[in-house]
Amino acid sequence: MKELVNKLKGDRVIWTFVALLALFSFMPVFSASSNLAYIGHGTGNTLGYLVKHLAHICIGFLIIYWVHKVPYHYFRAISKAGLPVVWLLLAYTLIKGTVIAGANASRWIQIPFIGITFQTSTVAAIILFIFVARYLSKKREEPITFKSSLIELWLPVFITLLFILPANFSTTALIFSMVIMLVFIGKYPLKYIGFIIGSGIVFLAFFILIAKAFPDSRFFSRVGTWGSRIENFTSNKPNEDDYQIEKAKIAIASGGLYGLGPGKSVQKNFLPQSSSDFIFAIIVEEWGLFGGLVILGLYLLLLFRFVIASHKANTLFGKLVVVGLGFPMIFQAMINMAVAVELLPVTGQTLPLISSGGSSIWMTCFALGIIISVTRKEEEIAEELKEKAIRDEALRKLIDAHIASEEDPEMDATSYSIEDKATNPMSAVANK
Template sequence: MKELVNNLKGDRVIWTFVALLALFSFMPVFSASSNLAYIGQGTGNTISYLLKHLAHIFIGLIIIFCVHKVPFHYYRGLSKFALPIVWILLGYTLIKGTVIAGANASRWIQVPFIGISFQTSTLATLVLLIFVARYLSKKREEEIGFQGSLIELWLPVFTTLSLILPANFSTAALIFSMVLMLTFVGKYPIKFLGAIIGFGVAALLLFILLSKAFPDSHLFSRVDTWESRIENFSTDKPGEDDYQIEKAKIAIASGGIYGLGPGKSVQKHFLPQSSSDFIYAIIVEEWGLIGGFGILLLYLLLFFRFVIAAHKANSLFGKLLVVGLGFPMIFQAMINMAVAVELLPVTGQTLPLISSGGSSIWMSCIALGIIINVTKKDEEIAQELSDKAKREAALQKLIDKQLEEENEDAMNANENYSIEDNTNIPMNAVLNK
C-alpha cells in the first residue's frame, strides 16, 4: 500500500477529494438503487447494483492512475484526430441510440460484445474541450482573426454541438458555456465572442422553428420536452409534470438537519432516477443538511484546488486543460444540486463521482487523470525523467554487455579457426620454411 501511495504523483489534495467522493458514493447508491431492484420481476436485491458501482469506481480509479502517468501534452495532438471519431459516434448515437431506463433513445449506444451502454456526449465534451485548449495555446503568440477562427475553432465546436443538441439540450448548453468560458480565459478576443454567442442563439432558434415546421421528425422529438421543462419544470412523461422534483423536495424536507439515517430513505422508492439524477435528494434525506452541505463543501474545495492547479501550471496548455476539464465537473455538480432543490428545471445531469453510471464516471476519471498530470511538480517530473534515464542506461548497459559477449565469442571462434588451419599445413611445407 505504501508503495502504491508513493506512485501517486501530482496534487495529493485532489487525490484525497476524489477518494472521499468515491468512497462516500457507495452508501447512497446502495440505498437509492433499491427501487431499481424491484422493477419488473426484481427481487429487491441491491447487492448486484452495489457490485456494479464498485466495478465502475474501481475501473475509474485505475483510469486515473494510468492517465496521470501520461504527459498531458500528448493530448494536444490526440484531440485533433479524436474529434472526427467523436462526430461519427455522435451521428451513430442519433440514429441507433438505445433507451436506458425509459430515457430518451438518442443519448446512449450499446457497446458490442461487452453489453454496456455508453453516453457518447460525455466523451465528446472531454475531447472538444481539449481541442479548444489546444487551439488557444497554439495561437497564444499570434493575433487571432475572426474568419480564421471560424474555420479552425468554431466550425468543429458547432459541428459537435449540433450532433448533441437534438438529444440532449442541457449537455449542449453546458458544453457551449464551458467553451465560451475557456476561450475567455484563453484571451480569445471578446469582440468576437459576442458574434459567436449571437450566432449560437440564432442557430438554436432556427432549430426550434424547424421543429415546429416538422413536428413528426425524430430529430426534433425533444423540443417539446425542453419547452415543458422550461415552462413547468416537468419530466419526460406526460401527465407527471413536476413528479420527480416534488418527490425530491419531499425527500429534502424529510431529511431535516441530521437526516433519517443511512439506508432509511423513503422517497427512493418513488424517484425513478434516485441513484443518478436525483441522488443528491436521497443524500439529504438520509444524511440531512449536514451531509448535503458536506458534499457541497467537497466540490467547492475541489474547485478551489483546480484554481490553484491552473495558477501553478507551467504552460498555457496546462492551465487551459485544468480550467476546461475541471470547472465543468464542478458546474455539473452544482446543476445537479440546483435541480434537486428546484432552482433549475430537470436537466439529466448526474452528480460526478457519486451518481451511478459507468461512462459518466469514467469520463470524469479521465479528466481528473489529465488534471493531476498537469499538477505534477518539477521535482516529480525530474524524478520521472531521471528514472527513465536510469532505465535507458541500464538497458544500454545490458545491450553493450551482450555485444561484448558476442564479440568475444566471435574472436574465440576466429582463434580456433586459425589453429585448425595451421594443423592442416603439410609437414614438408613447414620443413622447407
Template sequence: MKQLISNLKGDKGIWSFVALLALFSFMPVFSASSNLAYLGHGTGNTLGYLLKHLGHVVCGFWIIYVFHRVPYQYFRSFSRLLLPIIWVVLAITMIKGTVIGGANASRWLQIPFVGISFQPSALAALVLYVYVARYLSKTRDEPIDFIDSVKELWVPVFITLIFILPSNFSTAALIFSMVTMLVFIGKYPLKYLIYIIGLGVVSLAFFVLLAKAFPDSKFFSRVHTWESRIENFTTDKPDEDDYQIEKAKIAIASGKIYGLGPGKSIQKNFLPQSSSDFIYAIIVEEYGLVGGFGVLVLYLLLLFRFIIASHKANTTFGKLVVIGLGFPMIFQAMINMAVAVELLPVTGQTLPLISSGGTSIWMTCIALGIIIGVTKKEEEIAEEQKEAAKREEALQKLIDGQLLVDEESNNSDYSIEDKVSNPMNAVLNK
C-alpha cells in the same frame, strides 16, 4: 499500501477529495438503488447494484492512474485526431440510439458483442475541451483573426454541438457554456465572442422553428420535452418532471438538519432516477443538511485545488486544460444540486463521482487523470522518465541477450552439422 500511495503522482489534494467523494458514494447508491431492485418484479436486493457501482469506481480509479502517468502534452495531438472520430460516433448515436426502459434514449450507444451502453456526448465534451485549450495555447501570443478562428475553432465546436443538441439539450448547453468560459479565460477577443454567442442563440432559435415546422420528425422529438420541462418549471402544471421535483423536495424537507440516517430514506422508493440524477435529494434526506452541505464543500474544495493547479501549471496549455476539464465537472455538480432543490428545470445531469453509472464515472476519471498529470512536479516527471529509461534499457538488454543466444545456437548447430557432414574435420580437430 505505502508503495501504492508512492506511485500516485501529482496533486495529493485532488487525489484526496476525489477518493472521499468516491468512498461516500457507496452509501447513497446502495440505499437509493432499492427502487431499481424492485422494478420489474425484482427481489429488492440492492447488493448487485452496489457491486456494479464498486466495479465502476475501481475501474475509474484505474483510469485515473493510467491517464495521470501519460505526459499531458500528448493530448494536444490526440484531441485533433480524435475529434473526427467522435463526430462519426455521435452521428451513429443520433441515427441508432439505444432505447432504454422503453423510453427514447437516443443519446446512448450500445457497444456490439459487449452489451455495454455509454454516452458518446460525455467523451465528445472532454475531447472538445482539450481541442479548444490546444487552439488557445497555440494562438496565445498572436493576434487572432476572426475568420481563421471560425474555421479552426468554432466550426469544430458547432459540428460537435449539432450532433449532440437534438437528443441532449442540457449537455449541448453545458458544453457551449464551458467552451465560452474557456475562450474568455484564454483571452479570445470579447467582440468576437459576442458574435459567436449571438450566432449560437440564432442557431438554437432556428432549430426550434424547424421543430415547430416538422413536429412529427424523429430528429426534433426532444424539443417537446425541453418545452414541457421549462413550462413545468415556470408554471404549476402537473407533469412527470413535476412529480420528480415534488418527491425530491419532500425528501430534502424530510432530512432536516441531521437526516433520517443511512439507508432510511423513504422517497427513494418513489423517486425516479434516485441513484443517478436525483441522488442529491436522497443524500439530504438520509444525512440531512449536514450531509448535503458536506458534499457541496467537497466539490468547492476540489474547485479550489483546480484553481491552484491551473495557477501552478508550467505551460499555457496545461493551465487551460485544468480549467477546461475541471470547471465543467464542478459546474455539472452544481446543476445537479440546483435541479434537486428546484432552482433549475430538470436537466438529466448526474452528480460527478457519486451518481451511479459507468459513463459518468469513467469520463470524469479521464478528466481527473489528465488534470492530475498536469499537476505533477518536475522531480516526479524526472523520476518517471528515469523509470521509463530503465525499462527501455532492460528491454534492450533482454533483446540483445536473446539475439546472442540465438546466434550461439546457430553456431552450435552449424558445428554439429559440419562434423557430421565432414568426418575429416572431426579427426583433424582431435
C-alpha cells in the same frame, strides 16, 4: 497500501477529494437502488447494484492511474485527431440511439458483445475542451483574427454541438458555456465572443423553428421535451416533472438537519432516478442538511484545488486543460443539486463520482487523470529545479574551495567533502 500510495503522482489533495467522493458514493447508491431492485427482480435486494457500482469505481480509478502516467501534452495531438472520430460516434448515436427501460435514449449507444451503454457526448466534451485549449495555446503569440478562428476553432465547436443538440440540450448548453469560459480565460477577443454568443442563440432559435415545422421527425423528437420542461418549470400547472421534483423536495424536507440515517430514506422507493439524477435528494434525506453541505463543500474545495493547479501550471496549454476539464465537472455537480431543490428545470445531469452509471464515472475519471497528469508534470519540473539547485550549490562550494586552495597552498581541495563530490559528478573534473 503505502507502496501503492507512493506510486500516485500529481496533486495529492485532488487524489484525496476524489477518493472521498467515491467512497461516500457507495452508501447513497446502495440505499437508493432499492426501487431499481424492485422493478428489476422484485426482491428489493440492492447488493448487485452495489457490486456493480464498486466495479465502475474501481475501473474509474484504474483509468485515472493509467491516464495520469501519460504526459499531458500528448493530448494536444489526440484532440485534433480525435474530433472526426467523435463526430462519427455522435452521428451513429443520433441515428442508432438505444432504448433504455422502454424509453428513447438517442444519446446512448450500446457497445457490441459487452452490453454496456455509453453516452458519447461525455467523450465529445473532453476532446472538444482539449481541442479548444490547444488552439488558444497555439495562438498565444499570434494576433487572432475572427476569420481564421471561425474556421479553425468555431467550426469544429459548432459541428460537435450540432451532433449533441438534438438528443441532449442541457449537455449542449453546458459544453457551450464552458467553451465560452475557456476562450475568455484564454484571452480571445471579447468582441468576437459576443458575436459567437449571439450567433449561438440565433442558431438555437432557428433549430427550434425547424423542429416545430417537422414535429414528427425522430431527429427533433427531444425538442418538445425541452420546451415542456422549461414551460413546466415556469408555470404552476400540474405536470409530469412535478412528481419528480415534489418527491425530491419531500426527501430534502424530511432530512432535516441531521437526516433520517443511512439507508432509511423513504422517498427512494417513489423517486424515479433516485440513484442517479436525483441522488442528492436522497443524500439530504438520509444525511440531512449537514451531509448535503459536506458534499457541496467537497466539490467547492475540489474547484479551489483546480484553480491552484491551473495557476501552478507552467504552460498555457496546461492551465487551460485544467480549467476546461475541471470546471465543467463542478458546474455539473451544481446543476444536479440545483435541480433537486428546484432552482433549475429537470436536466438529467448526474452528480459526478457519486451517481451510479458506468460511462459517466469513467469519463469523469478520464478527465481527472488528465488534470492530475498536468500537476504531475509540474511536480517533476519542481523536483528537477530542486536537484539542479543542489548541484549548482555543490559546484559553487567546490569552485570556492578550489580558489581558496590556490590562494593558500596548505589547503588541499581534494580534502573537501566527499559527499559534495558525489552530489555533483563535475566535482572530479573540477578537482583535476
